[in-house]
Amino acid sequence: MTQPLISLRHLSKFFPVDTDLFGRTTSLLKAVDDLSLDIFPGETFGLVGESGCGKTTVGKMLVNLHAPTAGEIWYGGRDLVKLPGKERRAYCRDIQLIFQDPYSSLDPRMTVGDIIAEPIRVNNLLPRREIDDRVAYLLNCVGLSANFRNRYAHQFSGGQRQRVGIARALAMEPKLIVCDEPVSALDVSIQAQVLNLLSELSDEFGLTYLFIAHGLSVVRHVSDRVGVMYLGRLVEVAPKRELYTNPLHPYTKALLSAIPVTNPRYRKERILLEGDVSSPIDPPPGCRFAGRCYAKSGCLGCACDTRTPELVEVLPRHFVACYLVADERDEARSTGPG
Numbered sequence: 001m002t003q004p005l006i007s008l009r010h011l012s013k014f015f016p017v018d019t020d021l022f023g024r025t026t027s028l029l030k031a032v033d034d035l036s037l038d039i040f041p042g043e044t045f046g047l048v049g050e051s052g053c054g055k056t057t058v059g060k061m062l063v064n065l066h067a068p069t070a071g072e073i074w075y076g077g078r079d080l081v082k083l084p085g086k087e088r089r090a091y092c093r094d095i096q097l098i099f100q101d102p103y104s105s106l107d108p109r110m111t112v113g114d115i116i117a118e119p120i121r122v123n124n125l126l127p128r129r130e131i132d133d134r135v136a137y138l139l140n141c142v143g144l145s146a147n148f149r150n151r152y153a154h155q156f157s158g159g160q161r162q163r164v165g166i167a168r169a170l171a172m173e174p175k176l177i178v179c180d181e182p183v184s185a186l187d188v189s190i191q192a193q194v195l196n197l198l199s200e201l202s203d204e205f206g207l208t209y210l211f212i213a214h215g216l217s218v219v220r221h222v223s224d225r226v227g228v229m230y231l232g233r234l235v236e237v238a239p240k241r242e243l244y245t246n247p248l249h250p251y252t253k254a255l256l257s258a259i260p261v262t263n264p265r266y267r268k269e270r271i272l273l274e275g276d277v278s279s280p281i282d283p284p285p286g287c288r289f290a291g292r293c294y295a296k297s298g299c300l301g302c303a304c305d306t307r308t309p310e311l312v313e314v315l316p317r318h319f320v321a322c323y324l325v326a327d328e329r330d331e332a333r334s335t336g337p338g
């Protein structure tokens, strides 16, 4: 069986939001709460959820921009969370980030050649005389002319800037790239080009991606497996085809129903979520989705309001955190075929 490239175990990130007179924390924002996930070599794992669900925080913990509050990140046989700073930084070279906003993620005072060369120089990845050739090679890999190396970021279009950001990530020869909504700031016509480029680079460099997006329509084109997050927790994980054809969690169904269809003869039932989004600050016990769940009343012996549902495998490689789905699976098993 293939070993995961990286494994997240019970990963949590809490941010203090309030303190008492003595400076003690009195309330916490639970951005990521007890998240476990394996990402396998060569796959693209799409992580989806609405704004504020904690998906970007997961990515930032992977690239060491946030220290986890609890949990483990296993990579290369080591728990990165427990490694001392210098060793952790060495491992983190293998995990790079492509930022959401190509406008603000590039230093306007540096040429793109310097931006791409900087991580190579700082980490002594190549002798000085070879760096220029490497920069030219990386620019070509992302579909830009090597002659562009002396230009500044403001001289490029949005799509070209994102290509520079991709070249900068590739400069570190990473194994895993966290793509944090890399196309959401781009025109629709450019989005497809950047997605195709990422796909080609994955084949060429043997890359693994964690692809973060807020809609299921974008990850559909790039992902092998998809995970859906809601308020800091994973609620469904499945291979792409399985998730899009057989969504089981009520929240995933609602997200899928929101994807527009292009065929005017095909009418899709839209699931409109009502109720308030629960606050991630000191969330109450129970399912985080309970306040908006349209399926909750059908829950047998409902524990939705008192216990947090765990992610369980209800079909091969299809994991869901929902009591209703788990009850239906148990009922189907006890009834048996025929």
Ligand code: SF4
Pocket (backbone or CB within 6 Å): 250, 251, 287, 288, 289, 290, 291, 293, 294, 295, 296, 299, 304, 309, 321, 322, 323, 324, 325
């Ligand atoms: Fe809805 Fe209950 Fe399932 Fe949560 S556990 S999604 S509230 S049915």
